[in-house]
Each structure stands twice: as structure tokens, then as C-alpha cells.
Amino acid sequence: MSQSVPMTxxxxxxxxxxxxxxxxxxxxxxxxxxxxxxxxxxxxxxAEYDAAKDRQGHIEGRIAELNDKIARAQVIDPKTISSDKIVFGATVTLFDVDNEQEVVYQIVGEDEADIKAGKISVTSPVGKALIGHRLDDEVRIQVPSGIKVYEVTDIQYR
Structure with a gap:
């Protein structure tokens, strides 16, 4: 059975x-x-023919990929979630213990991830590490530069 794809x-x-x-x-x-x-x-x-055939291949590939994702979509509206744990869709405020700064991330599906917009994938190392934690938990996350330590200061579903 193919795996569902969580998304907003x-x-x-x-x-x-x-x-x-x-x-x-x-x-x-x-x-x-x-x-x-x-x-x-x-x-x-x-060359025009070759370029058009290449474009056709890309378009058909993307159509197949989108059809697959849509068929496996598990649409989750964060507004309908009521949980004291971090789950898909949560907007989480974290306190970075090392540099004493706050960061806010929403945990979203892979296609939605955009770090500049504060959206991280549920399958990313940070996203995976946050899942299941509660308010005031300390979360240790292995990142390329070492281990990041965050304290969960807020969890919202909006």
C-alpha cells in the first residue's frame, strides 16, 4: 500500500x-x-522538435507525480486539530537555548516546506524531532552543525 501524503x-x-x-x-x-x-x-x-519533446516529457512526468500525490493526499486542516502535543500542522514557537532567540515554524507537508516562510517539512530532521513533544519540553535535534537545543514555548493550530 502506498503511503499517504499529509498536506494542508x-x-x-x-x-x-x-x-x-x-x-x-x-x-x-x-x-x-x-x-x-x-x-x-x-x-x-x-532543435525545436527536440526541445518540445523534452518539455512534453517533463509535463507528463509532473502530471503523473501530481496525480499520484493528489490520490494519496491526506488533507489535514490545522484549525480542526486540538492537541497538547506537536503534530502535523502545528505552529510551534521554540526558544533556541544556544543563541537565546525565538523561532516559529509551522510543520507542513514536503511540497509546502519553505524555511524563509517559517514552514518546515514534517519529514525534515527538525520536523521529525518536534513531533510528539509538548509545551516546555526540551528538544535536542541533530543538525549538520551539531546538536541544537530548543525549548517548546508555544504550540498553536491555526
Whole structure:
């Protein structure tokens, strides 16, 4: 059995919109580009044809990937979660014991992860380490530069 892919409703919506665009716009355009390039004659030295075929391969691959993720999607709305533990969707405030600074992360699916926006993947080392912890817990996380020690100062589901 294939593994479910946890994601927020926003991420699920984005994947559906991207799939719709690829199927309705990008795929027909690349088919048209291939037909046009074919009409130029000898395909063995036709760079336009090769480029269009490459684009078609990328588009079809992405369509297959999106269909798979959407089929396995486990849509989780953080607003509906009530837990005193850190789980998928939590927005967590951490106190970095070493540099005495606060950081805030939301634990999201892989496709949504964006460290600049404070969104970390549930499958990342930090995301995995935080899961299951409670308020005031000390969390030790192995990172490339060594071990980070955080104290959980707030957990919200929004």
C-alpha cells in the first residue's frame, strides 16, 4: 500500500490548480509545438522538435507525480486539530537555548516546506524531532552543525 501524503488544504488546492493548468494549457500547447516543429521537415536536426519533446516529457512526468500525490493526499486542516502535543500542522514557537532567540515554524507537508516562510517539512530532521513533544519540553535535534537545543514555548493550530 502506498503511503499517504499529509498536506494542508492550501497545498492540496495548489496541487489541483497546477494539475489543471498542465492538463488544460501546457499539455495542449506542447502537442501543438511538436506538430508545428514536425511540419518543418527533417526531425533529425530539428532543435525545436527536440526541445518540445523534452518539455512534453517533463509535463507528463509532473502530471503523473501530481496525480499520484493528489490520490494519496491526506488533507489535514490545522484549525480542526486540538492537541497538547506537536503534530502535523502545528505552529510551534521554540526558544533556541544556544543563541537565546525565538523561532516559529509551522510543520507542513514536503511540497509546502519553505524555511524563509517559517514552514518546515514534517519529514525534515527538525520536523521529525518536534513531533510528539509538548509545551516546555526540551528538544535536542541533530543538525549538520551539531546538536541544537530548543525549548517548546508555544504550540498553536491555526
Amino acid at each position: 488544504p492550501e497545498s492540496y488546492q495548489k496541487l489541483q490548480e497546477e494539475l489543471k493548468h498542465l492538463v488544460r494549457v501546457a499539455r495542449p500547447k506542447v502537442v501543438q509545438d511538436i506538430a508545428e516543429a514536425r511540419s518543418h521537415g527533417d526531425l533529425s536536426e530539428n
